[in-house]
Amino acid sequence: MTCELTQTVLHGYIDGELDAARAADFERHLISCAECVTALEAQETLHSSIQRAGLYERAPASLRQKLQTQLGTTTRSSVTPIRNSAPWRLLAIAATLLLAVSLGWRLFPALRGSPSGTDFASAIVDAHLRSLQPGHLEDVQSTDQHTVKPWFDGKLDFAPPVHDFVNEGFPLQGGRLDVVRGRTVAVLVYARRKHLVNVFVWPTTEPDSEPLSGSQLGYHWITWRKSGMEMCAVSDVSPEDLAELHHLLMQ
């Protein structure tokens, strides 16, 4: 081990924490440093293994019950059960299901029977990782919005907004169709440095909304409604990066 960047900048790069200039510097460095390339590959393997292993442990029901009793009895007001009291949580579950349905449905027919427990959660992550394998991500692979947009025509009963944000650091990678809650939706794929962002788009009759965001098993999501379209961006990039993409898509 001689290149000191393997112990510093490489990690900021993997974690999407470098600013654009430093990330570009590191990418240039990668061209000439075999050691960093190997280290990067090793770290990405480790990252995938950790994600795949389903190590995240959710709060057991016994803990929820204890808290409910303790917080409930000491606050006099009748506290609704924790599980039902937070709209945020329901949204998190909805987003997870959205991910699960769109990715899991297609890839994991076995999931249809038992959508519960940590096995389910790790299967989602697994499915997400699989969708990032070559060949699974895009049905139409093009960085040209004028190729991607017409591709959706005739395949959907709505026209998803397709824009390339290459100058803003989110180059369009392509698009694909997916199935969410039994209906076909559009998915736009953007790159953010070495990471990928899936943006799910489907029509809605609900009014416009402020963005809601959250995290699930190390993946972040942000969802909002605008002009009759509901969108949900999911990725392992930082929440700040997702917020930036949301901002671009709102323009």
Add this chain to the structure above:
Amino acid sequence: MSAGVEGKLDVLDPQDQARFEQLVLPHLDAAFNLSRWLMHGRADAEDVAQEAMLRAFRFFRGFHGGDARAWLLQIVRNTCYTWLEKNRSVDLTTEFNEELHPQPSVSPETLAIAGDNRERLTRALEELPVRFREVLILRELEGCSYKEIAAITSVPIGTVMSALARARQRLQRVLTQPPVQQKQAAETGGRP
């Protein structure tokens, strides 16, 4: 251990109660997951997560907006550390300035095979010094940004990257060593 929290809790007014339920309770999974990985054993983890949640409830009036998850996880971490200090002689003082040990570069293939075993991965993580473990859990499982990790673990934001680098190097080493050496690595672990 929860004797101290079984007394009457402060009564939050209905508005604060609703805010607590909306902002903090949704992060119960995150609280438990961190506790599970910092503590040894699920029973302790559950107790500590419970105590942390009640503390959060009690201190909620002191929370003036911002990142509720980071705020809660900071309380969870402090509760874990208090418990660990009181109950066992765990080295909580690991600094991230240990010498980097020159090591043969590990091929991604070797790592893939080692990392593919869930039990082995779990054991390797559990053997890491707690300071290394917590940054890995926060980053890899909880998906925290460096800024959040800095806030939760009380390290300067500038050192989060190197802390993660060292933690990952350590994990990689433990994962790819044969079991006997693994044990030694764990024993010498955490002492700069």
